[in-house]
Structures are given as C-alpha cells and as structure tokens.
Amino acid sequence: MSHDPVELLWREEEPQPRPGLSVGRIVRAAVELADADGLEGLSMRKVADRLGFTTMSLYRHVPGRDQLVDLMRDEAMSEHPTDLPQREGWRARLAAIARQAWEIRRRHPWLAEVRGTRHVPGPHAVAHYDHMLATLEGTALRPSEVIAVIGLLGRFVDAEALLLVETRREERRSGVSEEEWWGSRDSLYERLGRYPTITRLWESGGWDHPEDSFEFGLRRLLDGVETLIRERDKYRDETRDESSRAETCQECGNELEPAASGRPRVYCSRACRQRAYRRRKDD
Amino acid sequence: MSHDPVELLWREEEPQPRPGLSVGRIVRAAVELADADGLEGLSMRKVADRLGFTTMSLYRHVPGRDQLVDLMRDEAMSEHPTDLPQREGWRARLAAIARQAWEIRRRHPWLAEVRGTRHVPGPHAVAHYDHMLATLEGTALRPSEVIAVIGLLGRFVDAEALLLVETRREERRSGVSEEEWWGSRDSLYERLGRYPTITRLWESGGWDHPEDSFEFGLRRLLDGVETLIRERDKYRDETRDESSRAETCQECGNELEPAASGRPRVYCSRACRQRAYRRRKDD
DNA sequence: TCCACTCTGTTTATGCCGTACACGCAGTAG
DNA sequence: CTACTGCGTGTACGGCATAAACAGAGTGGA
Known part of the structure; x- marks a missing residue:
C-alpha cells in the first residue's frame, strides 16, 4: 500500500485482478454502502463485513477512513461523461x-x-x-x-x-x-x-407551489454571471482600438459578423437567438 | 423537562435563576465549547465536565444531543440585531x-x-x-x-x-x-x-490573487436576483392598465414620479442613482 | 534444504461517543 | 408518616476508528 495519499489516488488499476482484497474492491463496496446509507452510515466494519473480511484487513490497503472517502469521491467523479456535445455559448x-x-x-x-x-x-x-x-x-x-x-x-x-x-x-x-x-x-x-x-x-400561497430549488438557483446564478460577463465585455469593447471594435453575441459572447443590412445584429447565429428566446419563455 | 421539542425551544427563560443545572446554562456551555472545537468536538461528556456535573445529568434538562444543537442554534440566532437601519432598496x-x-x-x-x-x-x-x-x-x-x-x-x-x-x-x-x-x-x-x-x-496567475469568495458570490447572486426582479417589473408594467402605467426605479423598484422635463427618469431619488453608480464603480 | 523477509489478513485492546436504565436523595404535598 | 416528584449519579451497552502484536503463506537467496 502506498502511504502517500496522492500516489494512492493516482494509482493505476492493476490489469488482471488477483483474489483477495484490493483498493478497487474496497472502494466499490464502500460506494455501494454509502449510496444506500449515506456517509455517516459508512463504517470500516460494514465495508469489511460486506466483503467478508475483518475490519482491520482494510487497513492493509487503505490508510484510513478519510482516504477511503477521497478514493470514493474520485470513483464517483469518473461518472462525469467526458464527451458532452459541445454546445455553443x-x-x-x-x-x-x-x-x-x-x-x-x-x-x-x-x-x-x-x-x-x-x-x-x-x-x-x-x-x-x-x-x-x-x-x-x-x-x-x-x-x-x-x-x-x-x-x-x-x-x-x-x-x-x-x-x-x-x-x-x-x-x-x-x-x-x-x-x-x-x-x-x-x-x-x-x-x-x-x-x-x-x-x-x-x-398568499407562497409555500403551496414552491419553486424548484435547484433550477431556480441555477438560473439566478447564471444570470448573475451573465451580468458580470456583459460588464467585462463592455469594458473590453470600450478599451479596444476604435477601428477594430466588434460587437459580441448577446447569448454566447462570441464576436459578431458585421451586419449586412442596416439593423445591428444581436445574436451570432439562429441557435443563439432561439436559446435566448426559449429561456425567456421558460419562465 | 418538556418532551415536545417545540415547547423546549419556545420556553421562556426563568426570571431568577436557581442553583444547579438549567437549560440555559447547558446551552451556553455547549455554545462556548462548539465555538472552540466545532460541532464534532461537542460531546455531552465535555459539556457536562465543563459545568462540573456528570454526563447523564444533562439528560434531565435536554432530551439529547440533537435537541441541544437546536437550542444552540436559536441561542446564536439571537445575536442578529433587530434594529438595523432601514436602508432603501x-x-x-x-x-x-x-x-x-x-x-x-x-x-x-x-x-x-x-x-x-x-x-x-x-x-x-x-x-x-x-x-x-x-x-x-x-x-x-x-x-x-x-x-x-x-x-x-x-x-x-x-x-x-x-x-x-x-x-x-x-x-x-x-x-x-x-x-x-x-x-x-x-x-x-x-x-x-x-x-x-x-x-x-x-x-496567467488566476490563483495568485483570488477573489473574495463571499463578496464575489454575494454580488453574483444579487445580480441574478436583480435580473429576475427587473423581468417581473417589466411584466407588471406591461400588464398594467395603459392609463395608469408608471415606470419604476431601476435601483429599488419603487414607482417613479412622472418626469418634469422630457427626458424619462430612471431612478426615484438621488440616493438610488448614487447607489447604482457606486455599485458599477466598485468592480 | 533452510532461512529470512515480505505480503496479507487476524486478534486484541484502547479510548472515544450517545444514551438506556436503575438508583439515591432531598424536598413537598396529602 | 408516607408517597411522590424532581434532580443528579453510576454503571453498562453497543457503536465507532485505529494502534500494535501476531500468524501464515509465498518467495528468493544461501
């Protein structure tokens, strides 16, 4: 067992698993247990029981409970898909x-x-x-x-x-x-x-139909970030050389092509305009 | 001891304190302890020791650790000043x-x-x-x-x-x-x-001079709320009877007096305009 | 073959924790 | 005098993380 927690986290999984205990098996058992009982329901005893070993056997592979949780965290993080469709904006x-x-x-x-x-x-x-x-x-x-x-x-x-x-x-x-x-x-x-x-x-019924806490908060937060970004955009535009000034898309912040007609453009693409529209409508 | 947790929290403090243990004394000792050692450093044993009684004596006055924490919370909440200067906006x-x-x-x-x-x-x-x-x-x-x-x-x-x-x-x-x-x-x-x-x-030095996490977040959050409030204001204005339509202050949302000159007013008072200006400048 | 060493898992024990339960004791109302 | 109530105590149980000593199996070298 490595005693540097970094080494442990960044270890490479052994290719062909051997019988007996291993870091991977311990972590997976712990994750299953915590999924069901929460973090405070997770104990070294229970993990060991689930694997059919004694409590102390775990310490041969993992320095302690805290580091086990670190390992579990990274295990769970691996579920983030890495190939998200690259949206604009x-x-x-x-x-x-x-x-x-x-x-x-x-x-x-x-x-x-x-x-x-x-x-x-x-x-x-x-x-x-x-x-x-x-x-x-x-x-x-x-x-x-x-x-x-x-x-x-x-x-x-x-x-x-x-x-x-x-x-x-x-x-x-x-x-x-x-x-x-x-x-x-x-x-x-x-x-x-x-x-x-x-x-x-x-x-007035405020508690009868509560907002969706997550979506509500997310929107407020993104609105707040948007305000800041617009501010910075404005600053960038103002300090840019007058001749090379370019407007940016209101939705994604990308630079806009100069408009063909006299009417100034606001969005860089139809997709951006639709997104902005949908967001307004959603509310 | 009351066994309804609500009764316990909303109890009235006895006017002249008697000798021995009391809910108030226990709570105060617990708060001091938690201030120093954090919540997980708080134990019934330590609270009792600090007061010079046995562990179990506490249970005569408080149903258990969880309820003690509830009591501590309300004790701490009492530190919120109630006579804040009523600011506008x-x-x-x-x-x-x-x-x-x-x-x-x-x-x-x-x-x-x-x-x-x-x-x-x-x-x-x-x-x-x-x-x-x-x-x-x-x-x-x-x-x-x-x-x-x-x-x-x-x-x-x-x-x-x-x-x-x-x-x-x-x-x-x-x-x-x-x-x-x-x-x-x-x-x-x-x-x-x-x-x-x-x-x-x-x-590019992003970690060298980090933002103040609390102030940064607070500003984003308030900006997000402001966006929503503006949206709602607009909606209110649009649906209001055309004849009685009134504009609202961009800063505080109060109704505006009709402008004397031709130029439409944006803020309801000099104070509001200054606040808005200062906020922009702060960043 | 034997020895030393390492790797893995076990056993035992320590010191925390919350709290259930039985008890002792003082004051008081009937 | 008695029964009861309120308050504090002492002991005990089951849970937790983990330190330390130990046991056996496998391995590499003499």
Missing part, C-alpha cells in the same frame, strides 16, 4: 455541467456530504474541474473570476444536493414524509401568527 | 443581512455545520427568517420566488461559511496553514500539466 455549457453534477449527486448522495478542504483530487476530479473551467474560456472574465465562478457553482450544487439528501435520509429513517412531519408540528404553527411577513406569504 | 437590505449572517458564522463557525432538514426553528430563528423575507416585500417577485431567493441566499452563506470553518479547523488541528499544505503536495502538481485549462489559468 458559455451559458448552455455551464448549465449542462451543473445539471450533470446534480444528476451524479442524485445517484451518490453522500458526495455532497464530504466535508473538509484538504481532499486531494484524483484524476477524475481534476479532469472534471478542468472541464468546468474550460466552459468559461473565451469570455471576457479575468482568470481569478473564472475560478471564482466555478467554485461558486460547485458549492451551489453541493448545497442543493445536501438539502435533498438530508430530506431523503430523514424520510427513510423515520418513515414519515417531510410534508407530514412538518404538517404535524402544530405547536409551532400556533406561534407563527406573530410574524407578519411569514403570515402574509403563507396566506 | 431591497438590494442594500439583502446585502446587509447576508453580511450580518456571515459575521455571526464567523463567531459561531459550527452554525454552518448543522445538518438536517428537520430542525424546529426557535423564536430567534423565526424572527430572523421573517426579517429576511421582509426585505423583498414591495418588489414584484411572486411569493414563491421571495421564499426561493431567501432560501438560496441562506444556503449560499452557509456554504461559504463551511469553507471557512473547515479551513480554520484543519489549520488548527494540523498546525500547518492551508497554503503551506497545498504547497507541499508536489506529487500532485507534477500531474496537473496534462490539463490545459488549469495550466493556462495557473500561468
């Missing part, structure tokens, strides 16, 4: 990746529960990170801003996933649905009458 | 509240670590929630959207706080600063050359 690309990450978190809810800032990324995690950063290349954002946007988006997905996970877990553990549970907290509702805004929103 | 108000929540999480890092969706809110938490929701009253947002925005903002603050907390904890536990730790992961950096976008961003 940073917005469409970013949204697609965010939804993908969201999907993976639905399959592996524990991913969002992993805590700590010192997790060494494995090859799949790095590939995915690189891929995310790449979606913003070609925009006028500064490097530090690209990184900040991707970080923000990642934390957003995790936060939303966490919400989902915890709801699910508590429902399974208690056998009572979230709605039912809150519905029977009568002694709480009795006291909420004092609070004017909550009462008003309650009476 | 939803944006300024929302930003102020978010920064306040952020401040509180710096004092009580464990707040962001509390997991689970079924925490009964206590009186302070509800008051604060009501206060947040109220910031968006008067905008054209629909009720469900008001709720979604506040939820989103809350999760954002928690996610950012979590990042901070974990960095701090790992630094204290290991004695090695975050930068130092990552700096000595040589075997990792050796492998990052394969990834083109990461490499490019690295070389």
